[in-house]
Amino acid sequence: MYQPDFPTVPFRLGLYPVVDSVDWIARLLEAGVRTIQLRIKDKQDDEVEADIIAAIALGQRYNARLFINDYWRLAIKHGAYGVHLGQEDLEQTDLDAIRAAGLRLGVSTHDDMEIDVALAVRPSYIALGHVFPTQTKQMPSAPQGLEQLATHIARLGDTPTVAIGGISIARAPAVLATGVGSIAVVSAITQAPDWQAATAQLLQLAGAGDE
Ligand SMILES: Cc1ncc(COP(=O)(O)OP(=O)(O)O)c(N)n1
Numbered sequence: 001m002y003q004p005d006f007p008t009v010p011f012r013l014g015l016y017p018v019v020d021s022v023d024w025i026a027r028l029l030e031a032g033v034r035t036i037q038l039r040i041k042d043k044q045d046d047e048v049e050a051d052i053i054a055a056i057a058l059g060q061r062y063n064a065r066l067f068i069n070d071y072w073r074l075a076i077k078h079g080a081y082g083v084h085l086g087q088e089d090l091e092q093t094d095l096d097a098i099r100a101a102g103l104r105l106g107v108s109t110h111d112d113m114e115i116d117v118a119l120a121v122r123p124s125y126i127a128l129g130h131v132f133p134t135q136t137k138q139m140p141s142a143p144q145g146l147e148q149l150a151t152h153i154a155r156l157g158d159t160p161t162v163a164i165g166g167i168s169i170a171r172a173p174a175v176l177a178t179g180v181g182s183i184a185v186v187s188a189i190t191q192a193p194d195w196q197a198a199t200a201q202l203l204q205l206a207g208a209g210d211e
Pocket residue numbers: 018037039041069070084085086087089106108127128129137162164184
């Protein structure tokens with residue numbers, strides 16, 4: 001049985017949109033999403049604090065799992081549900097402070113070695129990516145593909161997992177068939193011609209996550 005060193009999350013986090021504004025958080029929570037991330041890049045803490053406060057308030061109002069990407073100090077200060085960090089972020093983070101504050105922690109990984117690093121931290125969930133080519137973030141490595149993803153999922157057993165990177169509606173069923181607990185998406189929703197229809201379809205495929 002996987003025992004995280006941070007508060008647990010359900011194995012099935014379901015559809016997990018990653019968005020860059022409070023407006024998107026509000027829309028998607030209203031549409032039924034229950035796991036979501038605010039990912040604002042390259043701003044100073046004081047430039048994002050108001051958005052983080054607003055996002056956390058929305059998360060609480062909808063009883064949703066709202067993760068803050070990168071800005072772990074502000075996530076602690078304002079009582080977010082959780083924080084998402086990459087491997088480089090981990091080096092500059094006071095993990096004890098996140099743990100002491102009772103926030104969940106998600107950690108990015110791209111290969112077996114990074115999974116080793118993540119497992120040593122014992123986070124609430126492990127993200128695996130990027131599965132397919134993505135236009136949303138510059139990636140230094142090649143996409144891992146479905147086969148590698150399935151190998152990682154088998155290795156991780158009952159550890160809560162999230163797949164990310166290039167996941168479209170068409171690709172979602174094959175990703176979910178690996179047994180991953182959640183699919184994180186950016187462009188499949190934010191660049192969709194009809195984001196409401198896309199969100200409804202993805203929610204149908206992945207669910208909103210377990211309680
Ligand atoms: C669910 C999820 N998985 C991976 C990432 C990427 O995090 P990171 O590697 O720290 O890169 P940035 O998002 O900070 O550019 C994520 N944000 N969410």
